[in-house]
Amino acid sequence: MDMAQNGTSVSIQDLSLNFGAVSVLKTLNLDVAQGEFVVLLGPSGCGKSTLLNCVAGLLDISEGRIFIKGKNVTWEEPKDRGIGMVFQSYALYPQMTVEKNLSFGLRVAGLPRDEIVKRIARAAEILQIEPLLQRKPSALSGGQRQRVAIGRALVRDVDVFLFDEPLSNLDAKLRSELRVEIKLLHRKLQNTMIYVTHDQIEAMTLADRIAVMKGGVIQQLDAPQTIYNRPVNRFVAGFLGSPAMNFVEGRLEKHGDGWSFVAEDLKIPLGTYQFDGQPEAGPAVFGIRPEHVSLNSGTGWPFSTSANVEVVEPMGSDTLVWLKLAQQKFSVRVTSERTPQNDEAVTLGFDPMRASLFDAETGGRI
Amino acid sequence: MTAAQITAIQPVQDAQDQTGVAPFGPKPRHVSPGRIGIYVFLVIAALFFLIPVYIMIVTSLKGMPEIRLGHLFSLPAEPTFQPWADAWLHACTGRDCNGLSPGFYNSLKITVPSVIISIICASINGYALTFWPYKGANLLFGLLVFGAFVPYQVVIYPLIIGLSSVGLFATLPGIIIVHTIFGMPILTLLFRNFYAALPVELFKAARVDGAGFWRIFFSIMLPMSVPITVVAIILQVTGIWNDFLFGIVFAGRSNWPMTVQLNNIVNTTTGVREYNVNMAATILTAAVPLIIYFVSGRWFVRGIAAGAVKG
Amino acid sequence: MQRSWRRRFHLPAVIGTIPMILVAVGVFVIGIGFSVLWSFTSSKLFPTYDFVGLAQYRRLWADSRWLVSVNNIWFFGLMSISCNMVFGYLLAVFMDQRIRQEDLFRSIFLYPFAMSLIVTGLVWQWVLDPNLGLQAAMRNLGWSSFSFAPLVDANTAIYALVVAGIWQGSGVTMAILLAGLRGVDEEIWKAARVDGIPTWRTHLSIVAPMMKGAFATAFVLQCVGVVRVYDLVIAMTGGGPGIATSMPAVYVIQLITVRQNVGQGMAAATMMLLPVLVVLAFSGLVLWRRNRRQEARV
Ligand SMILES: Nc1ncnc2c1ncn2[C@@H]1O[C@H](COP(=O)(O)OP(=O)(O)O)[C@@H](O)[C@H]1O
Ligand SMILES: [Mg+2]
Numbered sequence: 008m009d010m011a012q013n014g015t016s017v018s019i020q021d022l023s024l025n026f027g028a029v030s031v032l033k034t035l036n037l038d039v040a041q042g043e044f045v046v047l048l049g050p051s052g053c054g055k056s057t058l059l060n061c062v063a064g065l066l067d068i069s070e071g072r073i074f075i076k077g078k079n080v081t082w083e084e085p086k087d088r089g090i091g092m093v094f095q096s097y098a099l100y101p102q103m104t105v106e107k108n109l110s111f112g113l114r115v116a117g118l119p120r121d122e123i124v125k126r127i128a129r130a131a132e133i134l135q136i137e138p139l140l141q142r143k144p145s146a147l148s149g150g151q152r153q154r155v156a157i158g159r160a161l162v163r164d165v166d167v168f169l170f171d172e173p174l175s176n177l178d179a180k181l182r183s184e185l186r187v188e189i190k191l192l193h194r195k196l197q198n199t200m201i202y203v204t205h206d207q208i209e210a211m212t213l214a215d216r217i218a219v220m221k222g223g224v225i226q227q228l229d230a231p232q233t234i235y236n237r238p239v240n241r242f243v244a245g246f247l248g249s250p251a252m253n254f255v256e257g258r259l260e261k262h263g264d265g266w267s268f269v270a271e272d273l274k275i276p277l278g279t280y281q282f283d284g285q286p287e288a289g290p291a292v293f294g295i296r297p298e299h300v301s302l303n304s305g306t307g308w309p310f311s312t313s314a315n316v317e318v319v320e321p322m323g324s325d326t327l328v329w330l331k332l333a334q335q336k337f338s339v340r341v342t343s344e345r346t347p348q349n350d351e352a353v354t355l356g357f358d359p360m361r362a363s364l365f366d367a368e369t370g371g372r373i
Numbered sequence: 374m375t376a377a378q379i380t381a382i383q384p385v386q387d388a389q390d391q392t393g394v395a396p397f398g399p400k401p402r403h404v405s406p407g408r409i410g411i412y413v414f415l416v417i418a419a420l421f422f423l424i425p426v427y428i429m430i431v432t433s434l435k436g437m438p439e440i441r442l443g444h445l446f447s448l449p450a451e452p453t454f455q456p457w458a459d460a461w462l463h464a465c466t467g468r469d470c471n472g473l474s475p476g477f478y479n480s481l482k483i484t485v486p487s488v489i490i491s492i493i494c495a496s497i498n499g500y501a502l503t504f505w506p507y508k509g510a511n512l513l514f515g516l517l518v519f520g521a522f523v524p525y526q527v528v529i530y531p532l533i534i535g536l537s538s539v540g541l542f543a544t545l546p547g548i549i550i551v552h553t554i555f556g557m558p559i560l561t562l563l564f565r566n567f568y569a570a571l572p573v574e575l576f577k578a579a580r581v582d583g584a585g586f587w588r589i590f591f592s593i594m595l596p597m598s599v600p601i602t603v604v605a606i607i608l609q610v611t612g613i614w615n616d617f618l619f620g621i622v623f624a625g626r627s628n629w630p631m632t633v634q635l636n637n638i639v640n641t642t643t644g645v646r647e648y649n650v651n652m653a654a655t656i657l658t659a660a661v662p663l664i665i666y667f668v669s670g671r672w673f674v675r676g677i678a679a680g681a682v683k684g
Numbered sequence: 685m686q687r688s689w690r691r692r693f694h695l696p697a698v699i700g701t702i703p704m705i706l707v708a709v710g711v712f713v714i715g716i717g718f719s720v721l722w723s724f725t726s727s728k729l730f731p732t733y734d735f736v737g738l739a740q741y742r743r744l745w746a747d748s749r750w751l752v753s754v755n756n757i758w759f760f761g762l763m764s765i766s767c768n769m770v771f772g773y774l775l776a777v778f779m780d781q782r783i784r785q786e787d788l789f790r791s792i793f794l795y796p797f798a799m800s801l802i803v804t805g806l807v808w809q810w811v812l813d814p815n816l817g818l819q820a821a822m823r824n825l826g827w828s829s830f831s832f833a834p835l836v837d838a839n840t841a842i843y844a845l846v847v848a849g850i851w852q853g854s855g856v857t858m859a860i861l862l863a864g865l866r867g868v869d870e871e872i873w874k875a876a877r878v879d880g881i882p883t884w885r886t887h888l889s890i891v892a893p894m895m896k897g898a899f900a901t902a903f904v905l906q907c908v909g910v911v912r913v914y915d916l917v918i919a920m921t922g923g924g925p926g927i928a929t930s931m932p933a934v935y936v937i938q939l940i941t942v943r944q945n946v947g948q949g950m951a952a953a954t955m956m957l958l959p960v961l962v963v964l965a966f967s968g969l970v971l972w973r974r975n976r977r978q979e980a981r982v
Contacts, residue, residue, distance in 0.1 A: 411778045528711055557703070
């Protein structure tokens, strides 16, 4: 088929999956380009692992179909799908040495000996696990184990790698190290990767595109920056970003030519805001990230107002300043040199261009 | 080409180049020979486990003439509960023909105090070993665990001599002591493992509050021990009820438990064997542990796994 | 000084564990000590302290009944343990295939374990009774030459014991091994499927070695049961026909009760203890060395 020529590596079409009466994935569509790194991001229990297992063929789907490299693999066994998979618990075979772990599948598949040796040597070199080959998994550290697990996918010589929260069992420092290594690996191999995580930093740093999931539905599929700056709904806006985006509840109103957001005595003119379609007056939620608000920096902003500082939270490089806007909690991120005091009166300003407006009822972007 | 376009085009393409049905939705399941094999194996195994008891039940409901016809598997033509009544009230062991009922009451008299005493001892042991280990306590525990593996035959004779010397051999207290002794290793292990898995902060907090050994045991540990106590009760009740060796050696003729009486009824009868009465008696003997088994369900399995070394 | 003394020797803890002290020392040390001691004496009905050296052991190993018993326990042990393990493992593996009615099957496989071995022995005595059980039933159905009466033949009676042992014990083996199987990480199975390893191969090469603990538990449980096998023999064969199914456990009890030969009985009991001691010492050594190695690594 011509899908491979089109550069689509994995194509999921109208995929549904039910466990009994519970519908976990709902008519889901996703296309992953050749060589693309797609991250499935979402809260625990939203169906990320389920989706990945469907792609791998480890779960029997209820509806829809799955193409890998243009071939309809909906009914194929996992081993015939041209995928390799890396698991959260590493899933190494504990009584086999690293070398045996890497070679077991190949030996069962009946590959010639020298081919097996060649593939293991290559994987070991790429992952720098040559000195570990004769050790058992129990004698490895968490990071080393995960490298071996990646190696097991690598020796399969496949085009699609599936990762299911591969770094969740590691401590914070190792996690960031291996994150970089996975990114380097992707650059070196240039193969397709689908990566499941609930960690937004992993998603932002690794992904070419992020698919944000909730309740078995992909909410938004876009480049990390787009998802961060122009979230399609309130859920995506709130899920990404730490500290989280500020939400102020109020109304969207038309004043003369322009639109404004109004909450109690607060009135934000939306002259610079890019609406997604034709706005309508009514209840709305105004969202803006703490780092897009500026404190005590003059009056050059399209919008500025004053408020009293309630709590100051130093966070090392930054400081989070909490105050109230229209009686609602609101945080501002400032660099540490210009930290205000508790109860100090401050002015804050921002450009509504950087804000996001959501429908109060549907949560969709306006 | 963008993702959206591909998604839009794909179904059309498929409809064209696949004349029949494309792989779509769940993989069609045909009943595989392997799966049939699994069920065949399991059903045959289940029959192996069930048939003996089926035979016992149907035979116990038949009269002797019908049994002599030799239709082992057939349902009773004229079901009668007379064998059951006979087994309970009139079956003979040697000269006395009082049926199994005295054995049942003996088993009750043995089991209830033995279970209570052995669990009390074992819970205190487990608690002391976990939170108040004194010098040598672990050695004692090691000896106790060793006792869980020892063949009973090595200890029986010294126990006979020891109990005789204090006048407790062949008495009810004697058999209760014996059951407490042989239940102690496994129960202590059970309770010790349970307490060791509790957060030690619980104990430390109570110590800081000034509570002592018994106070902590009764007001903190004991209320938390309900699950393990249930397991221990299941383990002990079935174990002691099913015991034969200790009963026949230590209980004395007047206290013989149900299992001993059953064996005597069945294996010492002279003259005509009343199979229906014997089988009714056997079912009656097995009834108590079976009821516990079916009522407790998964707890029973947990008890086995926990007390895996108990023979 | 006082604090550390109190910590090491807290009086209520000692008082509370007096029963344990009595049992551990009184029964399992002193009691066993006396058993071994009496095995070197000429005790008959009551213990004496008339030491005769190894005479009782010599008489023991010259006694054909004892030799038969020892042979029987090895045969019975090897047969019933291996059959139990294989059958229990197969049951566990099949039970793990997401079958329907799993709870029902589990209850059926496990219920014999809840019953007394006396009951098991009697049940199988009847099933194998030539005039009542399978043989009679088959002949009644018209197969008049059918012959199946293992219990009345000295050569086959022990197989009947093995069958009864399997009936009683393989359900527990199944339950323990099934728990072991379920304890294996789901992702191991997934990884093996992605690797294209056939299910039976995954079981044998990957999962079974991961279930060492469950196998060991089931094995120990059965060994203890085999060494102690008494009730089953008494109920099913009484040691017969003749002495064909005598076992050490039966032999010892007979010597100290019916045959009133305590000295030789204690010699036999000591011989029963010996393999247990060897195994315990060996496993203790293994455990101790593993602990030491782990400590060395940390
Ligand atoms: N085998 C199963 N049977 C029933 N429900 C399941 C099963 N596996 C997962 N689920 C449910 O499906 C949902 C999605 O699970 P999962 O894909 O593991 O979430 P996550 O996004 O955290 O990886 C969860 O609500 C979970 O409870
Ligand atoms: Mg998951």
